[in-house]
Each structure stands twice: as structure tokens, then as C-alpha cells.
Amino acid sequence: MSHVELDAITKSFGAVSVLPPLSLSVGKGEFVVLVGPSGCGKTTTLRILAGLETATSGQVRINGRDVTAVRPGERNIAMVFQNYALYPHMTVRGNIGYAMKVHGVSRAEIDARVDEAAKLLALDPYMDRKPKNLSGGQRQRVAIGRALVRQPEVFLFDEPLSNLDAKLRVEMRTEIKLLQRRLGTTAVYVTHDQVEAMTMADRVVVMRNGRIEQAADPITLYEQPANRFVANFIGSPAMNFFEVRIESGAILLGLQRLPLVAADARRLSHRQTVIFGIRPEHMRHSSHEARLTLWPEAIEPLGAHTLLLGRADGQKITAQVDPRFPASVGQPSTVTVDMTQAHFFDPETEARL
Amino acid sequence: MIENPGLRRIGLLLCLVWLFFAAFPLYWVLVTAFKPPLAVSQGPTYIPFVDFQPTMQAFRDAFAGLRGDFIGPIVSSILVSVTATVLSVFLGTMAAYALVRFTFRIRLLAGVAFAVMSIGGFILLDSLTGLRVPHALLIVLFTALPVAVWLNGRALPGPILGNDDVTFWFVSQRIFPPIVSAFAIYLLYAEMGKIGLPLLDTFGGMVIVYTAFGLPFAVWLMRDFLTTVPLEVEEAAMVDNIGRMRIFLQIVLPMATPGLIATSMIVLAFVWNEFLFALLLTTGDWQTLPILLAGQNSSRGDEWWAISVAALISIGPMVVVAAILGRMMRSGLLSGSIK
Amino acid sequence: MTASAERQDGIKHLFIWPAFLIVLVISLFPLIYALTVSFQTVRIVPPTPPRFVGLDNYAQIASSARFWGAIGTTALITFLSVAAQYVLGFLLALALHHNVPGASLYRVTFLLPMFLAPVGVALIARMVFHPYLGPVNDAMAGLGFAYVPFLTEKWPAIMVLAVIDTWQWTPFVTLLMLAGLQGLPQEVFEAARVDNIGAWRRFWGITFPMLLPLSVAVIFIRLIEGFKIIDTVFVLTGGGPGTATETLTLFAYNEGFKKFNLGLTSALSFLFLIVVIVFATVYLAAAQRLTRRYA
Numbered sequence: 006m007s008h009v010e011l012d013a014i015t016k017s018f019g020a021v022s023v024l025p026p027l028s029l030s031v032g033k034g035e036f037v038v039l040v041g042p043s044g045c046g047k048t049t050t051l052r053i054l055a056g057l058e059t060a061t062s063g064q065v066r067i068n069g070r071d072v073t074a075v076r077p078g079e080r081n082i083a084m085v086f087q088n089y090a091l092y093p094h095m096t097v098r099g100n101i102g103y104a105m106k107v108h109g110v111s112r113a114e115i116d117a118r119v120d121e122a123a124k125l126l127a128l129d130p131y132m133d134r135k136p137k138n139l140s141g142g143q144r145q146r147v148a149i150g151r152a153l154v155r156q157p158e159v160f161l162f163d164e165p166l167s168n169l170d171a172k173l174r175v176e177m178r179t180e181i182k183l184l185q186r187r188l189g190t191t192a193v194y195v196t197h198d199q200v201e202a203m204t205m206a207d208r209v210v211v212m213r214n215g216r217i218e219q220a221a222d223p224i225t226l227y228e229q230p231a232n233r234f235v236a237n238f239i240g241s242p243a244m245n246f247f248e249v250r251i252e253s254g255a256i257l258l259g260l261q262r263l264p265l266v267a268a269d270a271r272r273l274s275h276r277q278t279v280i281f282g283i284r285p286e287h288m289r290h291s292s293h294e295a296r297l298t299l300w301p302e303a304i305e306p307l308g309a310h311t312l313l314l315g316r317a318d319g320q321k322i323t324a325q326v327d328p329r330f331p332a333s334v335g336q337p338s339t340v341t342v343d344m345t346q347a348h349f350f351d352p353e354t355e356a357r358l
Numbered sequence: 359m360i361e362n363p364g365l366r367r368i369g370l371l372l373c374l375v376w377l378f379f380a381a382f383p384l385y386w387v388l389v390t391a392f393k394p395p396l397a398v399s400q401g402p403t404y405i406p407f408v409d410f411q412p413t414m415q416a417f418r419d420a421f422a423g424l425r426g427d428f429i430g431p432i433v434s435s436i437l438v439s440v441t442a443t444v445l446s447v448f449l450g451t452m453a454a455y456a457l458v459r460f461t462f463r464i465r466l467l468a469g470v471a472f473a474v475m476s477i478g479g480f481i482l483l484d485s486l487t488g489l490r491v492p493h494a495l496l497i498v499l500f501t502a503l504p505v506a507v508w509l510n511g512r513a514l515p516g517p518i519l520g521n522d523d524v525t526f527w528f529v530s531q532r533i534f535p536p537i538v539s540a541f542a543i544y545l546l547y548a549e550m551g552k553i554g555l556p557l558l559d560t561f562g563g564m565v566i567v568y569t570a571f572g573l574p575f576a577v578w579l580m581r582d583f584l585t586t587v588p589l590e591v592e593e594a595a596m597v598d599n600i601g602r603m604r605i606f607l608q609i610v611l612p613m614a615t616p617g618l619i620a621t622s623m624i625v626l627a628f629v630w631n632e633f634l635f636a637l638l639l640t641t642g643d644w645q646t647l648p649i650l651l652a653g654q655n656s657s658r659g660d661e662w663w664a665i666s667v668a669a670l671i672s673i674g675p676m677v678v679v680a681a682i683l684g685r686m687m688r689s690g691l692l693s694g695s696i697k
Numbered sequence: 698m699t700a701s702a703e704r705q706d707g708i709k710h711l712f713i714w715p716a717f718l719i720v721l722v723i724s725l726f727p728l729i730y731a732l733t734v735s736f737q738t739v740r741i742v743p744p745t746p747p748r749f750v751g752l753d754n755y756a757q758i759a760s761s762a763r764f765w766g767a768i769g770t771t772a773l774i775t776f777l778s779v780a781a782q783y784v785l786g787f788l789l790a791l792a793l794h795h796n797v798p799g800a801s802l803y804r805v806t807f808l809l810p811m812f813l814a815p816v817g818v819a820l821i822a823r824m825v826f827h828p829y830l831g832p833v834n835d836a837m838a839g840l841g842f843a844y845v846p847f848l849t850e851k852w853p854a855i856m857v858l859a860v861i862d863t864w865q866w867t868p869f870v871t872l873l874m875l876a877g878l879q880g881l882p883q884e885v886f887e888a889a890r891v892d893n894i895g896a897w898r899r900f901w902g903i904t905f906p907m908l909l910p911l912s913v914a915v916i917f918i919r920l921i922e923g924f925k926i927i928d929t930v931f932v933l934t935g936g937g938p939g940t941a942t943e944t945l946t947l948f949a950y951n952e953g954f955k956k957f958n959l960g961l962t963s964a965l966s967f968l969f970l971i972v973v974i975v976f977a978t979v980y981l982a983a984a985q986r987l988t989r990r991y992a
Binding site for chain 2: 055056057076077078079082083084086087088090091092093094103104107108148151155161
């Protein structure tokens with residue numbers, strides 16, 4: 006059953022169209038992450054959902070109720086902003102309890118709910134501090150606390166972790182995820198960081214130029230990207246792509262011949278050229294492997310594994326290999342490619358084949 | 359960051375010379391207030407206890423009312439300037455907030471229509487009917503304004519003015535020589551008096567004029583301060599279902615406190631020191647300090663000790679104002695307010 | 698500006714109308730009345746019923762030497778003092794910006810003059826420039842010069858008025874230029890220093906052009922404000938000797954409140970407005986040219 010529904014919403018600023026008709030539905034209790042490069046329309050979508058922007062056309066429904074023309078405050082949502090958006094002149098306690106106080110909730114109940122949120126977010130020691138005396142992570146916790154005491158139908162997050170340092174970001178994303186699961190509240194989360202999207206989401210919505218490229222759970226997204234854009238966007242380091250010819254059950258990358266898995270060979274037999282995609286981490290041994298020679302231009306030892314950055318048939322390639330793999334710049338190296346993990350895309354439409 | 363010691367020395371020298379130039383008159387008025395009459399009339403004296411024996415006599419005389427009423431103008435100055443400052447900063451901040459957060463679209467043609475209707479309508483009413491001037495103006499205002507607002511909603515041709523133009527409209531009041539509106543207001547106040555609403559030489563009349571006088575400053579300065587208030591915080595409040603008015607009063611105003619203080623200080627200084635309106639619009643009861651000071655000149659002649667006391671009373675509060683703004687300037691707060 | 702605000706923006710009228718109405722009713726509406734009066738003869742003493750005289754009032758003022766004299770005096774005092782204010786104010790701002798030792802010490806003293814009542818400043822100036830009892834002539838005597846009757850002769854009086862204005866308003870220029878200097882991107886100057894460009898060239902090549910728009914604005918504000926001068930003249934010379942130091946505002950005041958010739962005074966104040974608008978337009982056009990040449 007869909008809890009939050011965007012029905013063919015569009016948005017244009019003057020003559021510039023930011024969102025073509027876009028539809029998305031989110032189930033009750035689901036954690037959906039909108040991800041994409043900057044300018045892809047993910048934040049606009051979230052703001053339309055919040056009511057901070059009005060859709061040019063289309064409908065927004067929350068819990069079956071049409072809220073398209075309803076003020077943000079009356080949509081029963083709570084939002085966490087990128088820059089925390091705390092009230093700088095109020096203490097942590099004041100920040101969390103302010104909305105309830107304005108809406109005439111009794112003193113005792115405010116205290117109870119604020120204390121509960123404080124305990125949940127480990128904010129107890131800071132309740133009487135002003136935001137300027139808190140660290141970034143603490144501020145973000147206050148912002149989350151402010152959202153959750155309202156017991157909303159839906160949580161909206163607008164890149165809440167992008168101002169935190171890397172270590173804190175990892176901690177906070179787990180924390181948010183656990184909190185959401187515990188409360189069972191529907192959540193829509195916007196980020197440009199694909200790792201954040203993959204680790205937190207029940208379902209990831211990859212967007213580009215206002216369009217949804219693919220909406221799926223993280224594993225599907227990784228294993229069966231709907232098109233070249235999604236394949237490139239998800240996974241780090243990014244997938245390698247080669248334009249190749251198909252000839253008698255193998256792909257030809259320049260003079261190198263990589264035999265296809267039987268199923269792929271059958272599926273692609275009628276094609277002349279395809280885009281062949283292989284992730285750097287899939288340069289490994291498997292039941293069906295091929296050999297590929299590349300010319301490393303740079304070698305990046307990362308400890309757990311080593312990245313070879315170089316060229317194969319004049320095209321850029323990144324390979325993830327064992328740290329003990331013998332390779333040196335300028336000397337050709339041959340790596341093993343796990344052909345069971347190969348991806349193929351149409352050179353014209355870039356759709357998955 | 360000057361690397362050249364020569365330039366640095368010239369800079370220091372310039373500052374010291376200016377310091378002397380700026381401070382000497384202030385020093386002079388301060389010591390003169392403590393001079394006995396002989397230390398004035400026998401030629402310039404400079405250093406207390408060396409050139410002359412300081413005395414508090416001039417202060418005692420002033421506050422004893424020996425030399426005319428001092429307390430009255432002080433009280434009216436304080437009441438009028440504080441009330442007018444509070445009003446114009448508050449109303450100006452509201453207008454500035456609207457100009458920062460909302461879009462205004464005003465059709466030039468509607469504005470022109472308003473001007474033509476007001477001026478033409480008044481001339482007609484004034485020459486054809488025996489209406490009193492204030493009545494005629496009110497009739498014109500209440501007909502022309504709704505018509506103009508209605509016209510603004512029609513699809514008229516011609517340019518459309520935006521928020522910057524509205525701001526300019528407010529600020530442009532400062533380009534008018536004040537004598538133009540001072541005379542006009544004097545004439546109008548006199549007419550209002552004739553229909554039983556005394557505004558000349560009253561608290562209300564002065565406060566209204568000074569509120570209008572302070573508004574251009576308040577709108578202009580507060581607009582710049584308010585643009586620095588992050589929009590996200592207000593959006594957070596909107597999502598939390600807080601009303602606009604409450605957002606303005608409880609969230610925006612507290613966040614803009616430094617700007618409010620700076621703007622209030624500047625408006626207060628201008629109202630406190632204003633001379634021309636007070637000269638034209640007051641005759642006795644609500645005379646302010648600058649009028650008292652100007653009067654000192656002719657009524658005191660060379661009684662410099664008394665004149666200095668009067669000047670010091672006017673200067674005192676402004677020293678506090680300058681100190682507050684000086685502190686703000688150091689913290690770089692004012693750098694954001696110019697464009 | 699968000700779209701939803703557009704939808705719920707009825708409240709914007711509540712925010713802007715009070716301020717708008719006050720300015721409209723107090724600052725602009727009386728002008729309509731004054732405009733009609735300027736085409737009439739209205740006298741309070743002796744009371745005469747208003748009579749329409751067309752442009753007579755305007756013609757009478759435009760042909761009076763006293764009006765043109767007042768324009769000349771006002772312009773002279775304004776130009777002299779604004780030029781001095783700009784140069785001194787900019788230099789002081791540069792010095793303060795480059796952290797001259799003891800800068801924090803000067804700040805309040807530097808700011809103070811512009812917050813003082815011009816009337817009070819004029820009173821102080823009256824003492825300081827007194828021909829026999831004032832310290833300025835005392836100092837000049839000490840240096841072997843003759844006493845100067847500062848306030849009772851035309852040229853010394855005009856100079857004194859310009860000096861007072863400079864004393865009072867240089868801080869304003871310093872304040873704004875300092876803020877402008879602090880807002881300039883630091884990297885440009887560092888790059889210039891790395892390229893071994895001298896301080897003099899750096900100022901004329903970088904600082905001055907970058908601050909030109911601000912300079913234009915600051916000078917504009919000071920010119921507009923300077924044209925309004927009355928308080929100091931009123932106290933210091935009363936326009937004398939004769940009408941040698943009479944400024945436009947003072948002329949209008951004398952005409953209106955000493956002779957109670959309201960029609961003439963209204964016409965005079967509208968002519969004054971026209972003069973200011975002409976000056977402002979010419980100035981802004983010239984400034985725009987200058988800015989474009991530098992940009």
C-alpha cells in the first residue's frame with residue numbers, strides 16, 4: 006500500500022523545466038533514498054513533497070489525502086535540512102520543543118517527549134547548550150530530534166550528512182537507519198552520495214535530469230543496473246565501459262578476444278556492437294573467466310587491494326587486483342575478468358541488454 | 359599587511375593627525391563646560407587645574423532651570439526619538455522582510471495612474487469644492503489607492519517593477535530635500551489643526567514625522583541584514599507548522615538582533631539630531647534638544663560654559679551609540695550591510 | 698523565494714503596507730498640497746485668500762539673484778567638503794585596513810563626529826573659531842599670523858562651514874570604504890604582490906577600480922545629504938554676512954517663516970528639488986561613464 010505518492014508532478018521555473026512528469030510511490034515504513042548528481046531534481050522533488058515548492062502540475066498524496074495545495078505545516082511531515090536549520094537563539098531543549106510549545110502541547114508532555122528524544126539521540130548532556138556550542142554531529146542529532154518529537158507520518162531528509170566529516174558520516178548514517186527502522190516511520194532521503202544511498206535505503210531511486218532512471222533495492226541496482234548511467238553511478242570505483250564488437254560468442258576489444266558466457270552469447274548473437282561493462286572489482290577468478298591485457302599508467306595501493314589505472318585498446322580502464330599482483334607502470338599486465346559479471350548496454354539507447 | 363615601513367609610518371601619522379583634529383573640538387567642549395566665566399572671557403584656556411580651576415557651576419545652573427528649561431526638551435527628545443525609532447525600525451523591518459522573502463510585482467502604469475489620480479483629484483477637489491485640505495487629501499487617497507491596487511491586478515501593458523524598485527522607492531525619500539516635505543507637512547499639520555486634530559507641536563505629530571523619516575534607513579539597512587538570515591531555518595519552522603507572523607517575531611527577529619541594534623542606533627542618531635522638522639513643527643511644548651541648542655546661540659551670547667553643558671547633554675547618548683557601533687564595526691558586522 | 702510562498706503570500710501585504718502607507722501619507726501626500734500651493738499666492742501675514750497665479754512664483758524665484766547665490770553657496774560648500782571627505786576618508790580607511798598600530802583606539806573617536814547633532818557641532822565650532830576667545834586664532838597668533846574674523850566674512854565663513862562638514866562626515870566615508878576594503882578578495886592582492894607590483898600601482902590598478910562603484914555611491918550619498926545643509930549655517934552665521942553664506946534650505950526657511958509667503962516658498966522648495974534631481978542625474982551619468990571606462 007503506498008503511503009506517499011507523487012503522481013505525474015512537473016516543475017518548471019519560467020521556461021525552464023526542472024521536472025518532467027515524475028511519479029513515485031513510497032510504501033508505509035519504507036526508507037527511500039533519492040540519489041543523483043547535482044541538478045538532477047532530487048532536492049526539488051523532496052521540496053515539492055514537503056510543500057516548500059509547489060508543483061507546476063500533478064498531485065501529491067500522503068496517506069491517501071491529496072496535499073498538493075496544503076501548507077507544509079499541515080502535511081504532517083518533518084524535515085531535516087542540510088545545514089541543520091536550528092534556531093540559533095534557542096537551547097537544544099528549546100529547539101526540540103519549540104513547535105510543540107507553539108501548538109499548545111502541555112508543559113509536562115513537552116518535557117516527556119523532549120527527554121525521550123534526548124535519550125534516544127544521546128543528547129542529554131547538551132540540553133541547555135545553544136547550537137553554536139555544539140559539534141556538527143550533535144547539531145544534526147538535534148535537528149533529527151526536532152523532527153522525531155513531532156511524530157510525523159513521513160520523515161524528509163535533505164542531504165543531512167553532507168556537512169559532516171567522513172567518519173561521522175558513517176556513524177550517523179547507521180544511527181539514522183536504525184532509528185527509522187525502530188520507529189517504523191516512512192522516510193524519504195535525498196543525497197548525492199551513492200554509498201549513503203546504498204547503505205541506508207530499502208529502495209534507491211536514481212535520478213538524472215528530473216527523470217527516474219531506476220528505482221530498486223540496492224542489490225538489484227548493483228547487479229542489474231537498468232542502463233549505463235545507473236551502472237556508472239552506482240559502485241566505486243566506477244564500472245569500466247568499452248565499445249566492443251561481437252564475433253562468434255566473444256567480444257573483441259581491439260585484438261583481444263574475451264569469450265562470453267553461453268547465455269550472453271545467445272542473447273547478443275544478433276548484434277554487431279555493444280557496450281561492455283565490467284566493474285573493477287570483478288577482475289577476479291570465477292567459473293567463466295577471460296584474460297585481458299592492459300597498460301597501467303598509475304598504480305594505487307589501497308591496502309586491502311590495489312587499483313591499476315591504465316588503458317586497454319586505448320580506452321581507459323580501472324582494475325582492482327590483489328596487493329601482491331605484479332604490475333609496474335608502462336609494462337603490460339594481464340588480469341582475469343569474471344565474465345559472469347559482465348554487463349551489456351545498447352550503444353544507442355544505453356539501456357541494459 | 360603593508361610591507362613598506364615608510365607607508366606604514368605615513369598611515370600612522372595620518373591617523374594621529376586626524377585623531378587630534380577629530381578629538382580636539384570634543385575636548386574643548388568638555389573642558390569648557392567646567393570653566394568659570396573668567397577662564398572664557400579673558401582669552402582661550404586649555405588645561406584644567408593649570409589654566410583654570412574647574413567648577414560644576416554651569417551644570418548646577420542648567421539643571422536648576424536658572425537659564426531656561428533644560429529638562430523639558432531632554433524629556434521630549436528622549437520620548438520622541440525612542441518612540442519613533444522603535445516604530446520605524448519595527449515597521450521598516452517588517453517591510454524589509456517582505457521585500458526579502460516575497461515577490462512584489464507592481465505595474466508602472468498603475469503607479470502612474472495613482473499619481474495622476476491623486477494630484478489631479480486633489481486639484482479638482484480643492485478648486486471646485488470648498489472641502490478642507492485634509493478632507494480632500496483623504497478622499498483622494500481612499501479613492502486613488504484602491505483603484506490603483508485594482509488596476510495593478512489587470513493585465514496592463516508597460517514595465518513591471520519588482521522588489522528592488524520598491525526598495526528604491528523607499529530609499530528615494532532620502533533624495534528629496536527635507537525642506538520640501540517639511541514645508542508641506544507644516545502646511546498640512548496647520549490645516550489638520552483647523553479641523554480639530556492638533557499635530558503641530560504635539561507628541562503624536564512629531565513621532566509620525568520621524569517614523570516616516572526613519573523608515574527609509576530602516577528598510578534599506580534591514581533588507582541587507584535580513585538577506586543574511588538563512589532561509590532553511592524559516593523553512594524548518596514552516597514544516598513545523600509555525601505561522602508566518604510567529605516565524606517573523608520569534609525566529610527572524612532574534613536571528614537579526616545585531617542588525618536590529620545597528621539599525622536602531624543609526625535611526626536613533628538621526629532622529630535625535632534632526633533639526634529642520636523640529637524647527638518647523640514645534641513651538642514650545644515638544645521642542646527637542648537641537649532646537650534648544652540652536653537657541654543657546656542667540657540667548658547666551660558668549661556664556662560658553664552654559665552652551666557647552668547643553669552641547670554635552672546632546673552629545674552624551676551619541677557617545678554610547680558610537681561606542682556600540684564601533685564595537686560592531688570591529689566584529690565585521692557592518693561589512694555585510696553595504697552593496 | 699519559494700513557489701509555495703507565492704501561494705501563501707497574502708501575508709506579505711500585512712508586512713509591507715504599514716511602512717508603505719506611512720511613507721506615502723507623510724512623505725509624499727503633503728507634496729501634492731504643496732504643489733498646488735506653489736501655483737498660488739498664499740500669505741498668512743497678512744492673511745489673504747489664495748489666488749491662482751500660475752508660474753509667477755517660479756518665475757519670480759528663478760529671476761532672483763538670491764536664489765542663484767544660494768545655489769552657488771550650497772554647491773560650493775558641498776563640493777569642497779565632499780572632495781575633502783572622500784580623499785581623507787579613503788586614506789583613513791586604507792590606514793585602518795592595513796592595521797595601523799592602535800587602530801582599535803581610534804575607532805570610537807573616528808566614528809563619533811557623525812553621530813553628533815550638527816547644531817551642537819556648530820556651537821562648538823563657534824567657540825573654536827571665535828575671533829578673540831577661540832583656540833584657532835590663538836594658535837595662529839602663536840605662529841605669527843593675524844587674527845582671522847572667521848565667521849563674519851564671506852570666504853572664511855564658507856571655509857569654516859566646509860571644514861565642519863568635513864569634520865563631521867569624513868567618518869561616514871571611512872566607515873563605508875573600510876567595509877568595502879574588507880570585502881575585497883584577498884587573493885588578488887596576494888597575487889599582485891607575488892608578481893612584485895608596487896603598493897602605488899596596486900592601489901591605482903586594483904583597489905581603486907574595484908572600489909569605484911562603492912565610491913560613486915558614497916559620494917552620491919554625501920552630495921545629496923550635503924545639499925540639505927541648514928543646521929550648521931543656521932547657528933554659525935545665520936546666512937550672513939548679508940546672504941553671503943545662505944544655503945538653499947536656509948533661504949527657503951527664511952522666505953517661508955520670516956515672510957510667511959507660503960506660495961513662494963513652496964515654489965522655491967520644488968525648484969530646489971529640481972536642482973537636486975538635475976545634479977543627481979548629471980552626477981550619475983558622469984559616474985557611469987567613469988565606471989565603464991575602468992571596468
